[in-house]
Amino acid sequence: MAASSTTIRAQGELSARARATRQRILDAALVEFAEKGMAGSRVDEIAARAGANKRMLYAYFGSKEELWLTVLERAYAAKREEERELSVDSLPPLEAMVRLVAFNLRYTSRHPEFVALLNQENLHRAAYLSRSEHVPALYSPMLEALTTVLARGAAAGIFRDGVDAMQLYISILALGHFYVANRHTLSTIFGTPLDTEAAIAAREAHISDFVLGYLRP
Amino acid sequence: MAASSTTIRAQGELSARARATRQRILDAALVEFAEKGMAGSRVDEIAARAGANKRMLYAYFGSKEELWLTVLERAYAAKREEERELSVDSLPPLEAMVRLVAFNLRYTSRHPEFVALLNQENLHRAAYLSRSEHVPALYSPMLEALTTVLARGAAAGIFRDGVDAMQLYISILALGHFYVANRHTLSTIFGTPLDTEAAIAAREAHISDFVLGYLRP
Amino acid sequence: MAASSTTIRAQGELSARARATRQRILDAALVEFAEKGMAGSRVDEIAARAGANKRMLYAYFGSKEELWLTVLERAYAAKREEERELSVDSLPPLEAMVRLVAFNLRYTSRHPEFVALLNQENLHRAAYLSRSEHVPALYSPMLEALTTVLARGAAAGIFRDGVDAMQLYISILALGHFYVANRHTLSTIFGTPLDTEAAIAAREAHISDFVLGYLRP
């Protein structure tokens, strides 16, 4: 009777069955939230999609807002985990950079739900994310790795000096993320579809050129 | 979504008083929509903020969705109007490029509500914007102008050859827009505020370098 | 647009139609609250009984709790108004006392909903009533009048000296109110119905005797 009988929070103590239900709710919430945003999502719909009782959603997550935060944290963690596996700091500088750029475009392209979550959360002025204890910690290793790559490249004479790692990382994110995030309005404006494989490959080529072109000494 | 027979759409036929009311509703809606998104905004709140009766909102715009589209169109038009005034095609290529890059960052920074609207609309998969007859037409002149600038720069030997105008334009938008759009989550992640004047100036310097560095032959 | 468009509070500014709706809601709420208490009452039921839309209940009263307080205040005011009309301070002391005692029994008997409201509110530890600005003011005149009557009776040699007006008033309330409030459990316990006219008349005779017997010098 340690936890109040109406809310279950810690995940460790759960049975396999409970964990499965919890997971189905999270999966369903990710889809729903990404599609309709937080305000536009319906708790009923999430529960139905999860094949779970609505009450369990509240038992596991307490409220729609807590559920949102949990989904958001997991989305960040998932992306960082894949990015970490690139092992940029163990690759030659040029390849590291190319891979990082391509990965960011391709990941956002494969995971438009991640983009949708981020946009929503920025509408909220990061009100939920700023309550997270996990996410900020995920990103300092990335910055360190990028700093190292830039230094190695500069030492080897293939990158320019004095590049700010955070600015560059934001730019790399921007070149991919913005394209995916705004693909619908951009397609409308430019009158050409942007989410075909051909279009994405073209984009990848462009931004690779873009970053490497800039980094030339 | 056909306009009801009692809906008043054209603005020309309105009296001065009516036009003022209509305008106040639009202004209020812009603020409210940008702050809370479309699903999160309340028709009551918009009317109250406009000092207008809710009924008038329906008389002038027919529905919340139509109001959203009108607000969105005006936001696009306002930005394009300022951008047009840059007269990039009458400036020397280098200066044109610097100005265009700086303008896009500064405009989005000064108009976070524009960013918020765009993000929302992309969540909607541009469902409203794609019904607009005005917006696409706004952007073809921009692409033409940029194409000309790139050609002039290449001819003068200061820009590389073979740059795709649309890709570059998207990249320029991305470098500024993404920074502003995601400033809240980025601030949280990197643990440093990104919307101070100093931070924005640093960003401007970085992206100017970035674009010009890339464009070097 | 003085009042927010979603909540209407002051009663003075309302149209006749609105006032009628508001009143129907109050009447329905009184019945429902008295029958089932606050926690047991259903907002849907109140609205239905009032022939009003649920939304109006919230427009006029803001919440179930505010509605409860309003109903409570009106119940107190109604009783005090009738009590005031007894004009105890302009009657001979003995008659004043008899009338006051009888009135309190009869009123609570005729208005079991008043008793029910009071009991509920005491369960709440007067949480709502204590936010009322109106009710306490109603009762000081009563105490003053009773003090005068006691003094006049004592001076005339028909009442004992040194009677505390507040204690006596509470006792008078008690002798009638408790009987009515607990008529159901008392009937069960003593195995005899207590809310027949005959039983009430007997009770009236008893408590008249009781009070006057005590007041003898």
Place this chain on the structure above:
Amino acid sequence: MAASSTTIRAQGELSARARATRQRILDAALVEFAEKGMAGSRVDEIAARAGANKRMLYAYFGSKEELWLTVLERAYAAKREEERELSVDSLPPLEAMVRLVAFNLRYTSRHPEFVALLNQENLHRAAYLSRSEHVPALYSPMLEALTTVLARGAAAGIFRDGVDAMQLYISILALGHFYVANRHTLSTIFGTPLDTEAAIAAREAHISDFVLGYLRP
């Protein structure tokens, strides 16, 4: 409301451990019910407070309503047990009366939860109590004892003749119970706290006087 076939009602057949659990549930329910009434109480909360699994509550009591009735019966029995120990019929009439009056005030004052239960049950029109087989039987001895005391006092010339025992008993209950039951609203109305020890002592003095003053021949 018939006990389900799996419900365990009789207490005799239970093991010591089971009896302890059952008792903890009853204790917790008393507190919760008294604080929030039946409609306002939560089965979850009662189980949590008892340190028991919710399921056990249903195993032992069948439903929230049955639990309510059990709690109510026990509260009545506890009061009558203490009252019985006064042995009013073996005391001199005057002292018996004084003790009875004081006891009723003091008991309700020490046991506000009893008062709260009674009020709730009267809101229910004694719907649950009337199904009890135990409670009515508790009270006939009380009336007999009081009748005897009154007769002895009248014979001794210290009490008036013709006093109805039930009416008097109700009045004695009223003078104490009403004060305690309504202490919150009365405190609010009269602007003075009524549950201090001093206030209760003053009340005790008043109602002693009151009853004895009335009983004078």
Place this chain on the structure above:
DNA sequence: TATGAATGAGCCTTCATTCAT
């Protein structure tokens, strides 16, 4: 042109109760 009042559907949340182990 403008307004106050009304509406019905739907949303987030909570409840008493039962199932399976």
Place this chain on the structure above:
DNA sequence: AATGAATGAAGGCTCATTCAT
């Protein structure tokens, strides 16, 4: 004897929209 997980039916409250004047 005890438990964790699950459920269906509300419950309070809010929303975009329309009516009547």
